[in-house]
Amino acid sequence: MTMLRTPPVRTSRRTLAQIFTWPLLIGVLSTVGLISALVGDGLWDGVSWLALLLPILLYALFLLRPRR
Amino acid sequence: MGLRLHGGSAECVENLVVIAGTRPLRRWHWVHKWSSIVCTVFMLMLCITGLPLIFHHEIDHLLHEEVDPSVVPPGTPKANLDQAVANALAKFPGQVPQFLIFDRDEPNALMVSIGSSIKSNPVDNRIARVDVHTAAFLDSPDVTGRFTYLMLRLHSDMFAGLPGKLFLGLMGILFCVAVISGIVVYAPSMRKLRFGAYRKDRPRIVRRLDVHNLAGILLVMWTLVVGFTGVINTWADLVLKMWQYGQLAEMTAQYKGREIPTKLTPVEEAVKVAQQAIPHMQPAFVSYPGTLFTSNTHYAVFMRGDTPVTSRLLKPALIDAETGKLTDSRDMPWYVSTLFLSQPLHFGDYGGMPLKIIWAILDIITIVILWTGLYLWLRRRKPAASATRAGASADPQRIEGQAVTS
Known part of the structure; x- marks a missing residue:
């Protein structure tokens, strides 16, 4: 979770793998969230809410976190 | 000195240079730009009309009198x-x-x-x-x-029947193309930035680029799924x-x-x-x-x-x-x-009210993506104008300092 520590935004040249690690993870979780509420109710809905809430929370976090 | 004055937009220039670096990338950039330009206005309309439609039951209930069916014990x-x-x-x-x-x-x-x-x-x-x-x-x-009926008609066919539906479907396909090409052009844009980078002390164009990249990449799966299922519905x-x-x-x-x-x-x-x-x-x-x-x-x-x-x-x-x-x-x-x-x-009506609310927030963030994308395109069309403005309005000392620290 180093990325959450408000590191300097500029970094040395990054590889494609580095660039897409987080987006890939979030994409997979979003897919899980989109499908799980279709599969069932109750717990499945909960999984869906959490997984789809993640990109919203990250969006808010990155835009609102204080600059060092 | 001139270059330093433009330092605020250096990021964009740099990004453009990287993007323009290789031929396939330039082609992807072209695809991203044009698929977006054509569909953006319609996508904005769809996102705005779609927002109340997520809650159409609740809105109808609130705005219009309905006679409720009698309450009966289970098994009646x-x-x-x-x-x-x-x-x-x-x-x-x-x-x-x-x-x-x-x-x-x-x-x-x-x-x-x-x-x-x-x-x-x-x-x-x-x-x-x-x-x-x-x-x-x-x-x-x-x-x-x-x-809600007005919103639904605007959203589904713009009061133009089947041709209207198919046209919006075409816009939806372009939107999906824009999202996918957006993933490709995201990479060169983020070569030297950490995931989630938001340079809030930079000029507006850089901040908008960061918001566009961040929101776009966070919502990739959702926008693709909602976009393409919308196309299927047409x-x-x-x-x-x-x-x-x-x-x-x-x-x-x-x-x-x-x-x-x-x-x-x-x-x-x-x-x-x-x-x-x-x-x-x-x-x-x-x-x-x-x-x-x-x-x-x-x-x-x-x-x-x-x-x-x-x-x-x-x-x-x-x-x-x-x-x-x-x-x-x-x-x-x-x-x-x-x-x-x-x-x-x-x-988004398959996971209760929380999912509807999440759907609405994601829809609003999609509007942000569309809006920042439009802004970036309009700004990049007039690089001279924005550079002049940046130079005129910003303190050269400050920009210079930034250029050194970054």
Whole structure:
């Protein structure tokens, strides 16, 4: 979770793998969230809410976190 | 000095240089730019009209008086369907029932869709609501003046019928192309930035770029799924036609060319027979003989299951309207099932109120993506103008300092 520590935004040249690690993870979780509420109710809905809430929370976090 | 004054936009220039670096990338950038430009205005309209549609039930409930069905203890027997339909028709003398709709969200009310004749265009139908248990007429609101109806028409076809639908579908395809090409051009943009980088002390154009990149990449899966399922929904009329000429024609081949029987089996009987044939499912929708979803000689009773998925995948049971016997029942072909499953994924109505709220927030962030994208394009078209503005309005000392620290 180093990325959450408000590191300097500029970094040395990054590889494609580095660039897409987080987006890939979030994409997979979003897919899980989109499908799980279709599969069932109750717990499945909960999984869906959490997984789809993640990109919203990250969006808010990155835009609102204080600059060092 | 001049370059330093422009330092605020250096990031963009740098990004452009990287993007322009290789030929395939330049091509992707071109695709991203043009697919976006063409669809953005329509996508903005779709996102804005789609927002209230997520809550259309709640909004209708709030804005319009509705007669509530009676509250009954569980297990209360349901009223006879033919009686319910008769009570609805009493308010519409000379007209005929085309469809019965058993609303999943309001199980105590039956909706009767009434047309001026059996072959009249269902678009002009009026809906009468009837109490499921007492068969009493509730109301038949004219929805065409409603706010949600206006939003729905703008959102689905811009009041232009099938051509409008297909056009919006095309815009949806362009949107999907923009999202996918956006993933590709995201990479060079982030070569030297950490995930989630937001350079809030930079000029507006850099901040907007960061917001666009961040929101765009966070919402990739959601925008793709909602975008593409929206496209599939624009093909609903075509899917219906395919089904009519395909599976439905096959199932009713022996009855081809027959007239609508003068005396119909009671609809109550037809639904009962369908339920006996498919005992693990519930009726969702009944199409009267001669209407859009059946032949001249059959009731089509569409059954649904009780899980989120199976409640969307309707299964028709065809009941001979003269004899009251089941003649055929098949699972829908893949293209109809695809349409049925794409609906909840587009509407976001399959995970309770929390999912609707999440859907709404994601929709708003999508508006941000569209808006920042539009802003970036307009700004980059006039690099000289924005550079002058940056130079004129910003303190050179400050920008220089930034250039050093970054």
